[in-house]
Amino acid sequence: MELGIGMFGDLTLDGENHKFQSPKERLSEMQEQVKLAEEVGLDSFVLGEHHRPDYAVSSTEIVLAALASVTNNIKLASGVTVLSSADPVKVYQDYLTLDLISNNRAEIIAGRGSFTESFPLFGYDLKDYNELYEEKLNLLLKLNNEETITWQGKFRPSLNEQTVYPRPERKLPIWIAVGGTPQSVERAARLGLPIMFAIIGGMPRQFKPLVEFYKEQYLEHGHDINKMQIGVHSHTFVCNSLEELLDNYYPGYAAQMDRIGATRGWLPYSKQQFLHGLSPDGALYMGDPSEVTDKILETIEMFGLTRYIAHVDVGGPTHKQLMKTIEMFGEKVVPQIRKAMEV
Template identity: 60%
Template sequence: MELGISMFGDLRVDSATNKFQSTQQRLTELIEEIKLMDEVGIDYFGIGEHHRPDYAVPSPEIVLAAAAAVTKNIKLGSAVSVLSSADPVKLYQNFAMVDLMSNGRAELMAGRGSFVESFPLFGYNLHDYDALFAEKLDLLLTINKNERVTWHGKFRAPLNDQTILPRALNNELSIWIAAGGTPQSVVRAGKLGLPLMIAIIGGSPAQFQPLFELYKKTYIESGHDPAGYRVGIHSHALFGEDNAALTKRYYPLYAAQMDRVGRSRGWPPYQRTQFDFGTSKHGALFIGEPAAMVDKILYMKELFGLTRFAAHMDVGAPSHLDIMKSIEIYGTKIAPLVRAA
């Protein structure tokens, strides 16, 4: 099982001024954090795409290109790229370049977009939410398999024997599908034989087990090689040596960010009871001390048959020092025990 980290580039809020930290500062911190991930042996890093004032990264591939220059082994991917509002040709070209710059370590994780600010920004209609993703995924996969492409669709100008360059290092980019828990997304990934990442950020993870069973069943029945089967989860996480001290520092930041997101989605205010259940053995939050986190990660692997676990580490913008400590603990204290098990 690969052990990874994902982030969105959350921007800290100054309690005195109520202003977000500068994007420049957060981007500088991000590169330092990714460099440390590589040094302590984390397998994978993913960065998300957002077009909001509380996040620093609208273009994951630019962060990944910068990270490629300061890392040697870690896989570098998006988490996610909002494919529905992107141009698949340009997206493939950008990630092919990251792949070449990183000596084959790039991945593209495509999602429909749980945040929808990119749709009006780039001139797309939310009524076409599902159709946009289906069509653009078809084009992206066609480009990934073919250097010369002839293609026709509804939402983009056709391609007539066009050459798409540059090509990924081995002429094929690793492309994942990200899902928030809808059976349709799971079935699509299984039919296409694409690796699947499911976000589990609340409630009881055990409730998601039918989705993993559906994905594996669809994958096998669609005739795909079981040796290529890859499935993972993305869950909110932060690691520390003292659970009480970590929770005291982190809960207010975490709750504030959940409320910022929730206000645009009609969620009720985030409650301490949700956090406490989430950090318990049966909850979806991986926030705590190393021994408990090892047990929880191994439980998820057994429950879902995971080939990848991604700890999403910057919700609410904990301090750079806390994130660096969390990465260090993950790489030196958690990952070795999970791998040994």
């Protein structure tokens, strides 16, 4: 069982001046945060890609390379690489280079992406959303499995006996990120790839049929059950009390939900929604250490997880808040989870 943290690089909003902090400041803070994550014994750090004014990270591989220079052991993964609007050859080249820099700590978590700003930015049409992902994922896997590539597709120039350099020391771990689409779950299982479920709303138990479907299809396609990896990536925040969570964290979280919702036709985010997410059936893994521990353990048991990623920076908590929640997650939640897993 691996336990890690995830971030999107949310920028802290100054409520008085209505201005976001500078990306430079946020990226500097992130180095301290990941160093702390390693110090408290976390297994992995996952970083998302966005192309919006409220996030600091658009080039995950560059930021992860910087983080590799200040850490020694923690795994460094994208979360997600929006593969539909990227060049698989460049993605593979960047991450195999990161893998060499970090002494084999790099991973790719590939997805179609729920944010679509990258499509017009890089010249892709959203009507090709699914077809782009299918083709580019197949090419990425081919690059990871073969040294000399001959390939032809619809959206990218062909490759004829090409080799990507530098050469890696190993096959890169490639995960598939899904948000709840059965076709994506089936694809990951058919290909024998690790799967990461993003559970950020509703009730985690609603994903149980999809997890079981993945397990069935994985075995049906002849893959080794001992190599099966299932992860969950969910909004998480550890603090001392519900009062602290509502006073100091909820306002920023709700504001971020509203910024995203404004582009998707969502109703304004309410405290009632937040409190429902905090309930035993909800998808927010937040509260004091015992509450967060119990909820994660329940999810591990329900799905048979091998990895849990705590997404901790939604809404742009301050550096001080993030350092505290990482410390509490690593020193109070993770040891209890690991102890329970040994029983």
